[in-house]
Structure formats: C-alpha cells, structure tokens
Amino acid sequence: MDEFRLWKLTWREVADIVGETSAVLIPVGSIEQHGYHIPLDCDIYTSTYICERVAEKSLLEGVKVLVAPPINFGVSWYHMGFPGTITVNPETFIDVLTQICSSLSRHGFKKKIVVNSHGGNTSTLQVFTNRFYEEYGEKIYLCQWWDLASDEMVNIDTPMVHVEEAETSVAMAVGMRVLTDKTVREAFDRRAALKEHGLPAFEIVKYDARHRGPYINTPMDMIHHISESGVVGDATKADIAKGKRILDATVERLTEFCKQLGEAKR
Numbered sequence: 001m002d003e004f005r006l007w008k009l010t011w012r013e014v015a016d017i018v019g020e021t022s023a024v025l026i027p028v029g030s031i032e033q034h035g036y037h038i039p040l041d042c043d044i045y046t047s048t049y050i051c052e053r054v055a056e057k058s059l060l061e062g063v064k065v066l067v068a069p070p071i072n073f074g075v076s077w078y079h080m081g082f083p084g085t086i087t088v089n090p091e092t093f094i095d096v097l098t099q100i101c102s103s104l105s106r107h108g109f110k111k112k113i114v115v116n117s118h119g120g121n122t123s124t125l126q127v128f129t130n131r132f133y134e135e136y137g138e139k140i141y142l143c144q145w146w147d148l149a150s151d152e153m154v155n156i157d158t159p160m161v162h163v164e165e166a167e168t169s170v171a172m173a174v175g176m177r178v179l180t181d182k183t184v185r186e187a188f189d190r191r192a193a194l195k196e197h198g199l200p201a202f203e204i205v206k207y208d209a210r211h212r213g214p215y216i217n218t219p220m221d222m223i224h225h226i227s228e229s230g231v232v233g234d235a236t237k238a239d240i241a242k243g244k245r246i247l248d249a250t251v252e253r254l255t256e257f258c259k260q261l262g263e264a265k266r
C-alpha cells in the first residue's frame, strides 16, 4: 500500500497499517489574502506540499508516514480587510484540532505532527499542543518551515512579516501560482509603516519575525491599516533558489524526525 493520503484509503486498509505507521502529519494553514501575487490558499498549499513530500521520501526510506486531510482554515482575523479571507477564532481552531487528533488517537495513531505554514496560527497551536498533552497524555509536535530551516533563512535579506521575500520564495519553490509581475515592496518596515499611517510605533516592540535583541511583543496589526496590497515586507526580492533551499532542508529534517518518532517508545 503506497498511498499515504489517509482519506484515500478504505477503513480496512487503514486498520492494516496502524501498527507500522511512524507518524501522521496534519497539514494546517489558512485561506487568507497573500498580496496581489499569490492565491488565498498559499499557506495550506505549502503545508500540504511539505507533508506529501515527506511521506514520499519516507516511503523510499522504508518508513510509513500518513498525511491527514488538510485543515484549510486558520486564525486570520487581521487579514479580514481583504476579500476572500476566511477566519476561525482560536477557540474553534483548538476545538477542531482536538477532535481531529483525538479521533486519530482513538484509531491507534498516537504519533502526530502538525505542519503549519501560517504564522498567525502559531500561538494558538502552542496552546493546543500543550492542552492536548495535558488532557490526553500525548505529545503532538509542531513543525513550521521557518523554524525547521531557520539556518537557511540567512539568505533572506529583508524583514519577515507577511507574503514578503521568504514566503514568496517558498511559494515559488512549491510550484504555486505566483504572479511574479505583481509582486510589490510595501510596508517594508512595519514600524515605519505604522508611523506613516499615524499609528503608534515603538523602538522596543517586535514588528519583524526575525527581530533579534530585547523586545516587547505586540498583536498583529490589521494589515489593511498599513498595506494596500496586503504585502508586509519586500516580495520583489523573492527567488525560487532561496525558497528551494528552505524547502529541501524542511523536508529532509522532517523526514528524519518522522523516522525517529517512529522508533521512539511513545
């Protein structure tokens, strides 16, 4: 049985492979604006792509990894100023994930990794994985390409906020429909963009995902308050080679982790 998409199997085929499955990957993302140049499904497309490549690579190495049906919707309230964005609140997101993961656990799939490509989901996913462990005694791991390939991010020169250099490069590398003639540099420096729009901005507050040094956290801004296109950063600096390096490192390392997780006792 070479098929790794859980939803394409019959229940008897699923029953047959529970014992030999090293990990179930759960793709998580969003349906939200990604500037003038990338469709709304950017994040869930990327997560699903990563999961499927990991499952294929694992299979070649004799390790069975399953992919759960992608969870399209995420926490995207701050993109609601742009048509097409669909958001669910954090409580709903946690509730759905808890019920999906407890269903999988009930059928014997105890080793699970959530693969996320939407930064706006991260804090909710952290609450979810902690709470799931508390309630069910099972650790669900959280994988995000910008964390797993953090060393490959050295080639990214510009701030990382939304659909900028890094994310557009990854979108190009996964073969998504990227309108390269529509890329823009906008709200390049989020702090400056806030000031420009007459909103409070501070030196010590973290406005860039890659900000280093002392900082104070802030919620995300309503993107339409600071950017007309929806881009926060510089999408014009994206290139496929940078994205490919990030992606290759992510797939390689996640495949290795699935192998280790399969060998772990519990």
Ligand SMILES: [Zn+2]
Pocket: 034, 042, 043, 117, 118, 119, 163, 167
């Ligand atoms: Zn995105």
